[in-house]
Amino acid sequence: MSDTRHTKVLIIGSGPAGYTAGVYASRAMLEPILVQGMEPGGQLTTTTDVENYPGYTEVQGPDLMIKMEEHARAMGTEIIGDIILDLDLSKRPFTAKGDSGTLYTADTVILATGARAKWLGLPSEEKFKGFGVSACATCDGFFYRGQEIVVVGGGNTAVEEALFLTNFASKVTLIHRRDELRAEKILINRLMKNEKIEPLWDHQLEEVVGDDMPLGVTGVRAKHVKTGEITEIPAKGVFIAIGHAPANELVKDVLDTHMGGYVVTKPDSTATSIPGVFAAGDLTDHKYRQAVTSAGMGCMAALEAEHFIAEQDD
């Protein structure tokens, strides 16, 4: 049953880096294959307004990703809804095993797997995922109209989610393990002015509590990081916004990584420690993590892959 597909450029990931690599590699007549992965469109699909992508004063994240996908396809990228489970970069051609059973072989690989939301790792968090515990306020906020909600985190995502959730919730408690936020000043100002939001400083989430029949969250237990004192907060929804980690599972044992798992690339380049393998976007960028920087790195990766292939052919 298994099918083998060869390509000059295999792009893994479907965020701005992946689709931009697709556009450039297609225009270089390299006939790239792009495998979308677990979350087609990537992190921008869980956002609402994007106000900092050039050319768009305001665009919805999912709409932007649909346009990027259409663009890559129109240029000739073959886009496949599959997940790469295993990647062998030890010899060329590189091989990648898809969840569909397809075996992809490739002269070059562009890794654009991005980053994903981090979870706390509590058993109670896992138990109630989809039943009150969420990492996507824009997806699930609607289900908490008039109810009390907890948001966990202290960065931009946490503050943005807390603000967004006040459109629905009667009250939002923001639990943060420090006594100040790491978010942008403009966001902190908005948060402090919002009467529906109550910050709970110096606390961390100890446990999500809820009912079994029907399964659903009823509240949380938060622990003071200094005194150990427990505070119980009633809530129907718990939104986890404690940051993102690079989705490096396919390559973390074979490529050099740093700063908590981000793939290392050569200076002014997307080249990784293996010739012919390039990395772009949030998988490698621990600093900027913007749609536009990811797109730029996707472009670089495709141009570098083109150059690499040309050199091999010589």
Next chain:
Amino acid sequence: MAASSKMTCLDCGAVNRVPNDKLGAGPKCGTCGTKLNEGKVREIDPAILAKAMKNDDTPLLVDFWAPWCGPCRMMAPAFQQAAGALAPQARLAKINTEDFPKVSQKNNIRGIPALILYQNGREVARQAGAMPANAIEQFVRTKAKMPG
């Protein structure tokens, strides 16, 4: 063993009984003539869902979604692909939770996309969060009792 499968017409709500060996022959609703399983995702309302849930022994996977949910929209092509792969043994449908907010309460949905698999009058399995086509197909094949 029943040699036939019950399936509610997702268009008019009439209950049809189809011999299992005719599942692949493009059976149509005896009442309204709509094809019962074309391998396409049907947008349904809560009334049709209630009938199908109650009556069908043909597995029915329902995607509870909303237009504002990016992962839901991104999963739509995969869901359609899975519908094609699972026909004629199972059917896939979707319900817009923005248009029908009560259906979310009734089904205890607090996050989307939520995929709920129904068979023989009960919820057989549930998956929170988007999945690619192959995983959707495997979810149905492993959790439901496939007819035929």
